[in-house]
Amino acid sequence: MTVEAQPVAGLPDPTDFGFSVVRESEIPDELLALVARVRDLVDTVAHTEADPAELREVDAALAQVTERLAGRRRDTGALLLHQPAGGPAEYGTVTNLVAGPTNPVAPPLVLAHADGGLRGEVTLNGIYQGPPGLVHGGWLAALLDQALGAAASAAGMPGLTANLTVDYRRPTPLNVPLTVTSRVTGTERRKVFVSAEIRHDGEVTAEGTAVMVRLAIPE
Numbered sequence: 001m002t003v004e005a006q007p008v009a010g011l012p013d014p015t016d017f018g019f020s021v022v023r024e025s026e027i028p029d030e031l032l033a034l035v036a037r038v039r040d041l042v043d044t045v046a047h048t049e050a051d052p053a054e055l056r057e058v059d060a061a062l063a064q065v066t067e068r069l070a071g072r073r074r075d076t077g078a079l080l081l082h083q084p085a086g087g088p089a090e091y092g093t094v095t096n097l098v099a100g101p102t103n104p105v106a107p108p109l110v111l112a113h114a115d116g117g118l119r120g121e122v123t124l125n126g127i128y129q130g131p132p133g134l135v136h137g138g139w140l141a142a143l144l145d146q147a148l149g150a151a152a153s154a155a156g157m158p159g160l161t162a163n164l165t166v167d168y169r170r171p172t173p174l175n176v177p178l179t180v181t182s183r184v185t186g187t188e189r190r191k192v193f194v195s196a197e198i199r200h201d202g203e204v205t206a207e208g209t210a211v212m213v214r215l216a217i218p219e
């Protein structure tokens with residue numbers, strides 16, 4: 001489902017540049033319910049010890065379901081026009097790997113404006129595993145990258161990550177609530193300096209900084 005975008009302060013209308021735009025409110029509840037179901041499915045499949053005959057049957061059933069849904073496919077680059085709690089409307093992508101509401105692989109990370117930056121809670125299950133019982137370091141980097149990019153975007157300066165530095169301070173456990181925070185710490189020409197942390201039980205388990213380079217939007 002694609003609609004006309006509301007203008008976002010300081011940004012041109014993305015439809016003028018060939019992007020399709022979807023308002024968050026236009027995503028049907030039924031799709032969100034299906035996405036949640038598939039998240040459960042991914043975790044279930046990753047951990048199943050069902051016998052081969054049962055697996056064959058389930059595989060065939062899922063092949064039918066996949067074919068049934070494959071007919072009407074959204075543009076991969078479709079933008080999501082959404083409004084983080086406590087802040088103005090902004091753009092992301094509908095299928096963003098970390099935060100996209102329609103992406104079953106996204107946990108998803110939902111961030112709200114807080115304390116001069118952004119804050120959100122997320123719980124990562126066994127499909128995000130690296131070492132036994134612990135979150136994969138690449139996924140922690142992805143969470144941080146998202147929070148860092150979103151902080152710049154929420155401050156009205158969307159851009160791309162030019163440089164990302166991650167420090168892993170403590171092992172980050174699976175299946176527990178993690179708090180993610182981020183903020184802009186400075187700007188210089190098109191560069192936006194940002195920092196972010198992931199905490200478990202109040203203790204920082206991973207932290208990152210990034211240089212985001214603001215989008216150079218053609219006149």
Ligand SMILES: CCCCC/C=C\C/C=C\C/C=C\C/C=C\CCCC(=O)SCCNC(=O)CCNC(=O)[C@H](O)C(C)(C)COP(=O)(O)OP(=O)(O)OC[C@H]1O[C@@H](n2cnc3c(N)ncnc32)[C@H](O)[C@@H]1OP(=O)(O)O
Nearest residue numbers: 014017091146149150153158159160161162163189211213
């Ligand atoms: C039309 C409307 C569209 C609306 C869309 C709106 C929003 C959508 C955008 C964002 C969505 C918001 C939130 C999403 C949240 C998170 C998503 C995660 C973020 C990512 O997943 S993102 C993917 C990975 N990311 C890349 O795929 C970047 C590949 N890369 C490049 O595309 C270029 O490399 C680029 C653009 C970075 C720079 O290129 P460029 O030509 O534009 O600019 P240039 O090189 O002149 O650099 C300008 C100044 O940045 C300094 N600088 C450059 N590189 C640096 C580095 N590595 N370290 C330190 N400083 C650096 C220079 O030193 C200079 O600094 P100075 O001003 O001091 O000279």
